[in-house]
Amino acid sequence: MLNDATLLLDLDGVSVVRVERLADGRRRVHLVTADEAARACPACGVRHPVKGSAATRPRDLPYGEAGLEFRWHKRRWCCREQVRSRRSFTEQVPQIPARARIATRLRAWAARRVRDAGSTVIQAARDLRLSWRP
Template identity: 75%
Template sequence: MPNEATLLLDLDGVSVIRVERLEDGTRRVHLATAEEAARACPECGAFAWKVKGTARTRPRDLPYGEHGLVLLWHKRRWWCREPTCPRTSFTESVAQIPAGARITTRLRQAAGRRVRDAGSTVIQAARDLHLSWPTVTRAFRASAREVVDVPLPEVHCDRERVARVPGETYMVDVDGLRPSSEYTFTVRAEDGDGSLSPFSREVTVTTLPDRPDEKPPTRPEDLRARADGSRAATLTWREATDDTGVTSYDVLQGGTAIHSVTDGSTTTYEIHLDGEFAATLVWGARHAVKVRAKLPDGHWGAFTPPRTATTP
């Protein structure tokens, strides 16, 4: 059962022996190896049983408190018991403090994430974490590779790969297809070892003909205009029709477009004097307005006959 100081430090693979306060207020934390696998030879994997000696290292860790912590790791050197192993001895190491490392793994990862995710500069991250800027730069590069080197799912068209996308992407545009043609698409995933998943279910898409929609939408009918007090007017009309659908309506006053109703299903629009179009209306005057419909490809239909409204 780990002691309370070990739980507080929360550094995997080591345990806290004792803590002492130095004259400058810094706390020195003495550590011992707590991971049984640390005495396995890194070359052959055999577990050692004979101690060769001891060593002490001072790995730097994440800032903790106003004065921080100084870690002092008391670790052992072991004789490898495998006669044929080219490595006769080795020193303990754990995942959070690899062999030869001067900083903990979690400190290195935190430095990289500060630049990659938090928008910090390399210099600022180095200053905050008490590291050199080359160390932070290397940490950032390693952290960036975690994103850049994510396995790329493959998109196949008729069993031929046409795209690879990042692992967190779930949509892709496929270009270069022939008009009026049928295509079958599938997707499969790839893991970090390069192993491929089975293909997804097939979906079939038929591309549209390669010709523009030259038929304009019908003219909006039954346009009506009604003054709503001295500051507003309300326009209504019957919905226009088209074989490809109507995407918006253009509202014009005196030959000038004053608004586009982007929802094609909307057939009521209010013009307010105290809003965006205040300069287009005058109190106590007659105002002529007309409407036309717009297609998805950008073509416009015919205008309605003008209608007038008089603001009081």
């Protein structure tokens, strides 16, 4: 599902399904997985049936003055292979790996900021106006 909003975000492997404006002016962007390879088990490489769903809130570089909040609606899959190291897994894409709270480009920006500008991680986060939640 490639659309203009998806191209604007430049997050390969996910698609924008809708955007809503929050009371504080930020926009919540609802994403779904567009990469069919994300269905395959990372351990065995086989495609399996859907087990359920999950929603995550990965952080990314800010976009616009009010910022964006992502809500990634992904599917949970059940691995049925005899020799398996995991029983279930969720979809992942290279820019937002499994169990990651932040996109790889945000992680790279923060690392460069700390390395090159001598900032602390907290200072880099404040510069991005991010609200870090556990």
